[in-house]
Amino acid sequence: xxWAENILRGLLNKLVTRGSLEVELYNGTRWVFGDGSGQRVVxxxxxxxxxGELIRDPEVRFGELYMDGRLDVVEGTLxxxxxxxxxxxxxxxxxxxxxxxxxxxxxxxxxFGRNTLGxxxxxxxxxxxxDAAFYDLFLDADRQYSCAYFASPELTLxxxxxxxxxxxAAKLLVEPGMxxxxxxxxxxxLGLYLAEVxxxxxxxxVTLSDEQLAIARKRAADKGYEHVKxxxxxxxxxxxxxxxxxxxxxxEHVGPQNYDTFFRKTADLLAENGxxxxxxxxxxxxxxxxxxxxxxxxxxxGHLPALSEVVTAVEKSGLMMAxxxxxxxxxxxxxxxxxxxxxxxxxxALALYDERFCRMWECYLAMCEAAFRFLDVVVYQFQLTxxxxxxxxxxxxxxxxxxQLLAREKALGEPTPARSWRDRAAVISGG
Numbered sequence: 001x002x003w004a005e006n007i008l009r010g011l012l013n014k015l016v017t018r019g020s021l022e023v024e025l026y027n028g029t030r031w032v033f034g035d036g037s038g039q040r041v042v043x044x045x046x047x048x049x050x051x052g053e054l055i056r057d058p059e060v061r062f063g064e065l066y067m068d069g070r071l072d073v074v075e076g077t078l079x080x081x082x083x084x085x086x087x088x089x090x091x092x093x094x095x096x097x098x099x100x101x102x103x104x105x106x107x108x109x110x111x112f113g114r115n116t117l118g119x120x121x122x123x124x125x126x127x128x129x130x131d132a133a134f135y136d137l138f139l140d141a142d143r144q145y146s147c148a149y150f151a152s153p154e155l156t157l158x159x160x161x162x163x164x165x166x167x168x169a170a171k172l173l174v175e176p177g178m179x180x181x182x183x184x185x186x187x188x189x190l191g192l193y194l195a196e197v198x199x200x201x202x203x204x205x206v207t208l209s210d211e212q213l214a215i216a217r218k219r220a221a222d223k224g225y226e227h228v229k230x231x232x233x234x235x236x237x238x239x240x241x242x243x244x245x246x247x248x249x250x251x252e253h254v255g256p257q258n259y260d261t262f263f264r265k266t267a268d269l270l271a272e273n274g275x276x277x278x279x280x281x282x283x284x285x286x287x288x289x290x291x292x293x294x295x296x297x298x299x300x301x302g303h304l305p306a307l308s309e310v311v312t313a314v315e316k317s318g319l320m321m322a323x324x325x326x327x328x329x330x331x332x333x334x335x336x337x338x339x340x341x342x343x344x345x346x347x348x349a350l351a352l353y354d355e356r357f358c359r360m361w362e363c364y365l366a367m368c369e370a371a372f373r374f375l376d377v378v379v380y381q382f383q384l385t386x387x388x389x390x391x392x393x394x395x396x397x398x399x400x401x402x403x404q405l406l407a408r409e410k411a412l413g414e415p416t417p418a419r420s421w422r423d424r425a426a427v428i429s430g431g
Contacts, residue, residue, distance in 0.1 A: 184250025
């Protein structure tokens with residue numbers, strides 16, 4: 001496999017022009033790349049087949065080889081290695097010669113990639129029905145498993161996740177007594193926030209995860225919130241009309257074949273004067289396929305949309321764009337915090353699962369952080385309406401409403417089951 005090692009060495013020489021990378025081969029050979037600056041990163045390749053596998057399918061095999069310990073970082077961290085490899089941003093993609101592989105993947109995606117009702121359920125179970133104790137190792141106490149909003153750099157993860165809820169609630173323009181549908185409601189944190197702080201009179205959250213549903217229902221019951229309901233339900237089967245609709249971190253699982261269905265369905269569910277907030281990961285380049293390793297091991301059926309894919313589907317639905325915000329680096333900072341917490345409690349994760357699983361999650365968190373930091377991956381927040389007179393014509397209302405919500409949070413204090421909904425509603429209304 002000398003030819004493969006020569007190709008790999010040439011690619012690394014182009015990719016790593018700054019920093020310090022050393023590669024130890026199985027036979028004792030050492031390669032050195034970069035200008036020698038910064039922290040040294042040392043990678044060990046365990047066998048002679050590794051180089052060939054990396055050349056043939058770097059997107060998938062990099063993660064698999066790391067999971068199996070055949071590619072290991074013996075000095076520095078996996079994130080340090082990814083930082084060196086991605087330092088040239090999206091330009092690095094031209095080094096990998098992936099056009100034929102991507103063409104084959106696109107054909108498979110068209111033939112087998114549609115997220116039917118059954119497949120969507122299986123995809124969600126694969127990732128979200130892991131042991132609840134596992135997610136406790138790295139998520140904040142509210143179990144927000146989506147991009148936080150670092151309104152200022154000194155915020156803690158907990159503060160930034162609370163700021164995300166506040167930011168979304170402000171743009172949702174939720175008013176006391178309104179009905180809200182939360183599509184992909186997770187462990188219930190956002191739905192409970194909209195009821196507790198936003199004052200929503202009725203909240204319905206739908207999820208396809210049994211584990212998330214059980215916890216969300218218990219949280220609502222513990223607070224005595226009979227007006228907050230969580231259901232095991234696919235959004236395509238939801239019925240009714242809602243004043244407000246919100247979906248955070250769920251659209252990535254819909255799949256481009258179902259975009260038209262998704263927006264037409266939400267248009268049907270949204271009241272004529274309603275507001276729909278969609279928070280999703282996406283990217284700023286032309287439409288393409290999501291990382292093959294991520295879709296194979298972490299999020300089967302997942303797809304990160306280009307802006308053009310979302311806009312085209314929205315136009316067909318009859319909804320209109322009232323506002324679009326692009327969050328850059330917020331998810332990188334979120335993943336940095338998750339990765340640090342995960343690595344600090346890795347022994348507890350190992351007690352729940354095995355070493356290969358832990359290496360897989362380390363790879364997932366590091367790869368995603370690097371993608372948000374150095375590539376074209378971002379988070380979009382879309383504000384959608386039926387009419388153009390529902391949302392204020394300037395964006396001044398957003399910080400104003402955030403300030404009001406923050407004041408309500410402080411007035412309400414720490415949520416307790418003993419404090420009734422009527423008492424909390426009185427605080428919100430100023431009574």
